[in-house]
Amino acid sequence: MYSKELLKGTLQVMILQLLAEQGSMYGYEIYQKVKELSDEKIILKDGSLYPALAKLHKDKLVQFKEVAVGKRKRKYYELTKQGQEQQVLGIEELKEFMATLSKVLFPNQNNYALN
Amino acid sequence: MYSKELLKGTLQVMILQLLAEQGSMYGYEIYQKVKELSDEKIILKDGSLYPALAKLHKDKLVQFKEVAVGKRKRKYYELTKQGQEQQVLGIEELKEFMATLSKVLFPNQNNYALN
DNA sequence: ATTAATACATAGAATTATGATGTATAGAAT
DNA sequence: ATTCTATACATCATAATTCTATGTATTAAT
Numbered sequence: 001m002y003s004k005e006l007l008k009g010t011l012q013v014m015i016l017q018l019l020a021e022q023g024s025m026y027g028y029e030i031y032q033k034v035k036e037l038s039d040e041k042i043i044l045k046d047g048s049l050y051p052a053l054a055k056l057h058k059d060k061l062v063q064f065k066e067v068a069v070g071k072r073k074r075k076y077y078e079l080t081k082q083g084q085e086q087q088v089l090g091i092e093e094l095k096e097f098m099a100t101l102s103k104v105l106f107p108n109q110n111n112y113a114l115n
Numbered sequence: 116m117y118s119k120e121l122l123k124g125t126l127q128v129m130i131l132q133l134l135a136e137q138g139s140m141y142g143y144e145i146y147q148k149v150k151e152l153s154d155e156k157i158i159l160k161d162g163s164l165y166p167a168l169a170k171l172h173k174d175k176l177v178q179f180k181e182v183a184v185g186k187r188k189r190k191y192y193e194l195t196k197q198g199q200e201q202q203v204l205g206i207e208e209l210k211e212f213m214a215t216l217s218k219v220l221f222p223n224q225n226n227y228a229l230n
Numbered sequence: 231a232t233t234a235a236t237a238c239a240t241a242g243a244a245t246t247a248t249g250a251t252g253t254a255t256a257g258a259a260t
Numbered sequence: 261a262t263t264c265t266a267t268a269c270a271t272c273a274t275a276a277t278t279c280t281a282t283g284t285a286t287t288a289a290t
Binding site for chain 1: 235236237238239240241244245246247
């Protein structure tokens with residue numbers, strides 16, 4: 001795993017982005033998806049994930065429906081309108097930051113670029 | 116400026132990397148270099164930079180020589196042997212993290228890659 | 231029957247960047 | 261002359277975020 005500090009500021013964007021792609025997900029599903037897409041290199045801790053979801057909800061960027069599956073309940077989250085806007089902004093900022101960081105760290109290379 | 120959280124974990128790597136490239140720099144010089152390379156998009160705050168340098172020194176990753184310039188004094192920092200090792204590790208980790216993050220966020224694209 | 235996986239959550243600890251503030255020198259502008 | 265800006269360092273309280281540890285409970289697998 002990576003230094004936990006590197007993850008900072010990216011967790012919220014990751015969640016918003018996944019919800020934008022998938023439409024609706026519950027917490028544990030996000031955990032699994034991130035683990036899968038990252039080749040097991042990013043393992044979200046539940047002590048990080050659930051508070052992050054709670055904060056997104058508090059900030060009205062996501063809403064959820066509770067769904068019972070047997071006797072267990074899942075909270076299916078989806079983006080609010082505000083959340084959609086924030087997702088776009090967040091991804092934009094993150095892309096730019098990564099591009100800028102590349103310029104600082106590797107000034108002699110063809111730097112980071114995504115379309 | 117970017118969300119300050121995004122910078123977390125990257126400031127130390129940036130400093131070590133610049134010192135590896137430039138050999139020796141003083142604090143304000145690092146501030147200027149980062150500002151220049153980032154097209155003014157990363158403006159280090161002295162409340163971040165000097166404590167970061169102090170921590171690197173405490174951790175024996177850098178050493179410095181005080182040089183008087185007129186009546187002002189500069190602290191010229193350079194990597195210790197330990198610092199050189201950490202610089203390599205830190206850059207490696209950061210590159211990998213950025214690549215992994217790209218995979219999670221943009222699974223359908225030709226992802227981030229630097230040689 | 232026990233373990234691992236699923237599914238949520240909270241509270242305290244740790245880390246790190248920021249804002250505010252402080253000291254002081256040097257050059258530029260008015 | 262004076263004022264403003266840049267140079268050059270530093271500390272401290274605050275804010276933000278993730279982690280560890282802990283807790284509850286259901287379900288599937290061995």
